[in-house]
Amino acid sequence: MTEHLDVAKLQRRLAEFAAARDWQPYHTPKNLVAALSVEASELVEIFQWLTPEESARVMDDPDTAHRVTDEIADVLAYLLQLCEVLGVDPLAALAAKIDRNERRFPAP
């Protein structure tokens, strides 16, 4: 993970991209969570008729691999934009959640 690819820098690029197109009025938290769920469903669509085994080989086909990677990017894009407008640090939120889960569900 290079410095170039850190989360804060991606958030800044996404914010500049949206600002240059005057999209901020559309980027209410309510609209961004809807867009996030739509992108997550576009990922589901790729997998919906596959067996578990087929789903495990989905990256073997270059076209499908590209499509999957692209939808993952879209999900992450809306998640980071949502975090930006809400003032949530997504990595800190996840670290805190893993801490909580480790206490609540001790490994057997």
Add this chain to the structure above:
Amino acid sequence: MTEHLDVAKLQRRLAEFAAARDWQPYHTPKNLVAALSVEASELVEIFQWLTPEESARVMDDPDTAHRVTDEIADVLAYLLQLCEVLGVDPLAALAAKIDRNERRFPAP
């Protein structure tokens, strides 16, 4: 964003958490995208009856703020676990997507 919170480290903690509970057989790409979409919908549920204006103030209430942050963590957790099983680098995927979008949709 401290070193402690980098994406690769969070992915490692999630993988260890799942392995310690023998959850890997459940973590097919197909199941993980379903779980991701379910968590995204739990975010939508918080916002579904709010006006755009109310949605912009959602972090003012500490309980709702906690719930939102928790669901964001869940979405990110499944997204990172999906990337892990597929061998996708989520930050590189998003950087490449922003590059493409900047070429395809030049700012006015």
Add this chain to the structure above:
Amino acid sequence: MTEHLDVAKLQRRLAEFAAARDWQPYHTPKNLVAALSVEASELVEIFQWLTPEESARVMDDPDTAHRVTDEIADVLAYLLQLCEVLGVDPLAALAAKIDRNERRFPAP
């Protein structure tokens, strides 16, 4: 299918239920589609970690069967309320769609 259970009658009961609680201002098409997608995801949640075979036996357990039936009712409730506010006849929409699909995708 008895007369008592026809679609128009269920729509009327749902509309009266909402009106008695002054919920109409919340029932914009945008909010109703969000609620519909949230209920669909609650169905997905029941199945997300199941194998295809386990998913086929989901009605064998009375508690799960009740939960599935209840979520189906919720999906249908929001779908019918959406149709009501939009003036769409859902059965006619589906019949027209099947007609189109039969022309577009002739059986082999």
Add this chain to the structure above:
Amino acid sequence: MTEHLDVAKLQRRLAEFAAARDWQPYHTPKNLVAALSVEASELVEIFQWLTPEESARVMDDPDTAHRVTDEIADVLAYLLQLCEVLGVDPLAALAAKIDRNERRFPAP
């Protein structure tokens, strides 16, 4: 609502359509709920950037009206196919749910 458009008849047409294309092996409950949630999200996609007021006028544009009606048909198609494979009567499920809700949440 004419006899021609009753729910049981639509379910029969959907079942025949799927059988003629040998799709039954794909129509596990798990896959059908995924497809249902994907179609619900395609409805959300139409509304995601609209204001509440714009969403209330969505049927004024014939192209959008057609798209909305088509997605409603898709949601209903997967819901009815799910009910078919699970042996659930969707109208009876909804009637029972409304009965329960009327008891649990008496009108003010």
